[in-house]
Amino acid sequence: MITMFNSSVSEGCGWRRGSKSTIRAEACVLLLVPVWALAESDAGMPPFYVPENPGYTIVDSALDSIRFTLDRTVKPNVEGHLVSVSSFVNPNGEPMLWHDFGPLEGPGWAANAIGGACEIYRFGRFLRDEEWQAKALRILDHVLEDGFIDEETGFIRGYRHTVNNEFYLNYRHNSDWFCAGAMAKNAFQLLTFADELGSDPRAERMRRTALRCADWIHTKVPATPNGWFPRRCTPTGEVYRQDANGQKEDPFWQTSADGLFILQLQAALTSRGLADYRQAMADKIAVLVREKGIFGSINQDTYDPKESVAYAVAFRTLLSAARILGDESVRGFAYDACLGGLEQFRMREDRNGVATNGLLIMERSWDTAYLWENAEAALAYFEAAQDTQTEDPNRSRQYLLDGLTILRAIAKHHYGPYGFLTEGVDWNNAVGQQHHIDQKRFGAIQYTEPFLNNQHIAEPTLFYLEHCATREDVDNAITWSDIEGNVLLKGRP
Numbered sequence: 001m002i003t004m005f006n007s008s009v010s011e012g013c014g015w016r017r018g019s020k021s022t023i024r025a026e027a028c029v030l031l032l033v034p035v036w037a038l039a040e041s042d043a044g045m046p047p048f049y050v051p052e053n054p055g056y057t058i059v060d061s062a063l064d065s066i067r068f069t070l071d072r073t074v075k076p077n078v079e080g081h082l083v084s085v086s087s088f089v090n091p092n093g094e095p096m097l098w099h100d101f102g103p104l105e106g107p108g109w110a111a112n113a114i115g116g117a118c119e120i121y122r123f124g125r126f127l128r129d130e131e132w133q134a135k136a137l138r139i140l141d142h143v144l145e146d147g148f149i150d151e152e153t154g155f156i157r158g159y160r161h162t163v164n165n166e167f168y169l170n171y172r173h174n175s176d177w178f179c180a181g182a183m184a185k186n187a188f189q190l191l192t193f194a195d196e197l198g199s200d201p202r203a204e205r206m207r208r209t210a211l212r213c214a215d216w217i218h219t220k221v222p223a224t225p226n227g228w229f230p231r232r233c234t235p236t237g238e239v240y241r242q243d244a245n246g247q248k249e250d251p252f253w254q255t256s257a258d259g260l261f262i263l264q265l266q267a268a269l270t271s272r273g274l275a276d277y278r279q280a281m282a283d284k285i286a287v288l289v290r291e292k293g294i295f296g297s298i299n300q301d302t303y304d305p306k307e308s309v310a311y312a313v314a315f316r317t318l319l320s321a322a323r324i325l326g327d328e329s330v331r332g333f334a335y336d337a338c339l340g341g342l343e344q345f346r347m348r349e350d351r352n353g354v355a356t357n358g359l360l361i362m363e364r365s366w367d368t369a370y371l372w373e374n375a376e377a378a379l380a381y382f383e384a385a386q387d388t389q390t391e392d393p394n395r396s397r398q399y400l401l402d403g404l405t406i407l408r409a410i411a412k413h414h415y416g417p418y419g420f421l422t423e424g425v426d427w428n429n430a431v432g433q434q435h436h437i438d439q440k441r442f443g444a445i446q447y448t449e450p451f452l453n454n455q456h457i458a459e460p461t462l463f464y465l466e467h468c469a470t471r472e473d474v475d476n477a478i479t480w481s482d483i484e485g486n487v488l489l490k491g492r493p
Helices: 035-042 058-072 113-127 130-145 180-196 201-220 257-271 278-290 308-325 328-345 371-388 393-413 458-468
Strands: 074-076 082-084 159-161 424-426 470-474 477-481 487-491
Touching: 058 113, 058 130, 058 393, 058 458, 058 487, 074 130, 082 130, 113 130, 113 180, 113 458, 130 201, 180 201, 180 257, 201 257, 257 278, 257 308, 278 308, 278 328, 308 328, 308 371, 328 371, 371 393, 371 458, 393 458, 458 487
Parallel strands: none
Antiparallel strands: 074 082, 470 477, 477 487
16 A cells, blocks of 8 residues: 555645645744753653654644545535545545444444534634535534434434444444443534534524433433443433443443543533533532542443543543633642543654654553544643643643644654545554554554544644644735744635
8 A cells, every 4th residue: 555645735715735745845944852852851751752744744634634534535415415435444435344333424433423524614714615614514414404313302323324324323233322421522512513603503403402412411311329420321321331242241331431521511511601510510520539530441442441532531621610610629630630641641752663652542451542532632732731821831832742742643644645544553563464554563554434533633733723823924924833933834814
């Protein structure tokens, strides 16, 4: 398999959106390892740091990922809505039907249609690309109009089988169980997407669905004996203690971080004045603090007490909750136990000939670096940087560099001519050589989830451009640069 980057250029609205071959030499700047990284190295620990590649920046990486999704993996249905051809594709965008995810699409955990569409819409608006925005709305309309949502209850079905056209609640092609946290994430995505739509009539419907979904979970899903949310539920909300295969008890049936997404939805509704979940949030946060954090696998097909993305989601959720509750102790717990906990997953060197420096492993029991998890960690660091900018500028700067390091490391793992970003970097052959690019023993996986692992880098990248980058308006052109002076994007107003 040829490893190369997309060399096409789109000059729509004056934005430079090309890949590495389209970045001019004038964008190159001297790269310096920051002082804090040298100090860390001098102390005997290799720096967690990757320099920017001026020839293929983190923005080029994010835009190529979106292009791959839109150009290779979505097709119109009879209603004209855009539908993902698969939740698991190869570098050409071809469905891998042998995999559980292969014949599935929809808003569910692995498919992520709502979240992916929102990222495309927001990036399209930033770039003033009306075509991207229109396509994002056609993806959203598929979820809103084509049978995934129960309007009366707010219940959201995660998946549609692309071959038999049946709807399922889980990735195992049945409806024995579903993850209430994953459904809450869908509702949260509807809510945040609605914020972007202004007076669009879809927005009110999306808010109403999010509100009803949260109420369904609050009234139907009981607490587990430890006071937390169950990892899985039956279709009517009862606790489902088995694993994804339904064959044995899941060791993390009451200690999965999937429940954090329920807190996230409750916080979002409360902050918008659509509901008041402050007491419910405080009760669950008390459980988290008592348990010193609940970080069991969010991914529905893994089983580990400490998953990297769980720490990132916990930090982002608790930071938001702390503001709503006005509780500095919650904010402190978010930084100390959650964001600080991400350090145990860092890779500070390239391993087995694979570009792993700057990435986070998923978990100890499955140490592949999956990229949607890394993207979520980058977003957590950027939100921390924004939160600490005034009180501790040096700390804020380090958080920015941590997030940039992760995105720069991810940018090294696009393959094929269309912008494909691997789902994960398997430096330890945990997945199997036969599933790697060019069948190398150690290397990137030759499949991805279009809206999730391939595209989730769009959210932290756009967050950085909007909130953290240096913007300069010179000679009727706008330049966005990172904290080290690397040019990330140029465009005309």
